[in-house]
Amino acid sequence: MTLLSVNLNAVAQLRNRRDLPWPSVVGIARVVLDAGASGITVHPRPDERHIRRTDVFDLAAMLRADYPAAEFNIEGYPTPEFIxxxxxxxxxxxxxxPDSPEQATSDHGWDFHAMGTHLTSMVQALRAPGRRVSLFCDSDAGAAGATAAKATGADRIExxxxxxxACYADPDKAEYxxxxxxxxxxxxxxxxxxxxxxxDLTLANLAAFQAAVPGVEEVSIGHGLIADALLTGFPAAVRAYRALLGS
Structure with a gap:
């Protein structure tokens, strides 16, 4: 069974288009958790163009008080402020x-060999009882990359x-x-x-991914799920992804 964590960055980005408190990031978090999502993912960036620091604290308080079994996953580049x-x-x-502040979204994994020493120190600074550290990983990292990632002391890769x-129109490339x-x-x-x-996991490509890549413990899905939710509503979208994940 693969757990579903819903990334709420796009909800926050929509809210930030106006000086208004809606759509509520905390409110949507409640909706997706009530629909069966196992956790919430956010990626606060320094310019707060979507998730804000205040959102992170508000979500943490809500999860502790009302959804203690749900997982909170926070993504980011390990600056002193992020730590x-x-x-x-x-x-x-x-x-x-390994995002730079100006990136629109994450678009590559870590170079575990070049950044190994730095990552090791960051992983050790962030590990704590009850908290795991995961490292963003390119699809083609292979055995060498996995070994180098393990050497940092991380618990998981993503x-x-x-x-x-991106291969939605190219089946041969998707297979590769x-x-x-x-x-x-x-x-x-x-x-x-x-x-x-x-x-970029979606209802259209998730089943093939699940079949080809067994043993994935958790997927974090935001853009695709929220696009579906615009048509069907968040509860139905969460249920559809959970059905494909077997969760």
Whole structure:
């Protein structure tokens, strides 16, 4: 069974178009959790163009009070400010991504060999009882990348599925990307890393991903699920993704 964590960045981005408190990030979090999502993912960036620091604290308080079994996953680049935020909020999972502040969205995984020493120090700074650290990982990292990721002390990798998601009109390329993802996942499992996945997973491509890449513990889905929710509503969209995940 693969758990579903719903990324709420796009909800916050829509809210931020106006100086108004809706749509409510906390309110939508309640809706998706009530519909069966296992957790909430956010990626606060320094310019707060979608998720704000206040959202992170509001979500953490709501989850502690009303959904203690749900997981809070916070993604970000490990700046001192981000590390301080994690220490204050103490989420169950932190996912480190190699984003620069100006990036529109995550578009590549870590270079575990070049950044190994830095990542090791960051992972050690962020690990705590009841909190795991996951590292964003390119689909083709393979055995060498998995071994280097494990050496940092991380608990999991998150497979970057963006290149696979971009293959919606090219079945041959999609098959190639799935093979790369499957190989990296196998290598990660072999060295004792858990495997998450995320980016551009949709109702149209999720079943093939699940079949090709077994053993994924959690997927984080935002853009695709929220696009579906515009048509069907959030509860129905969450239920549709859960059905494909077997969760």
């Amino acid at each position: 301080d935020l994690i220490v204050q909020v103490n989420p169950q999972q932190v996912t480190l991504v 497979l970057f599925t963006g290149p696979y998601g 990307e799935l093979a790369a993802l499957a190989e990296t996942a196998r290598a990660a499992h072999a060295v004792g890393l858990g495997v998450n996945a995320g980016h």
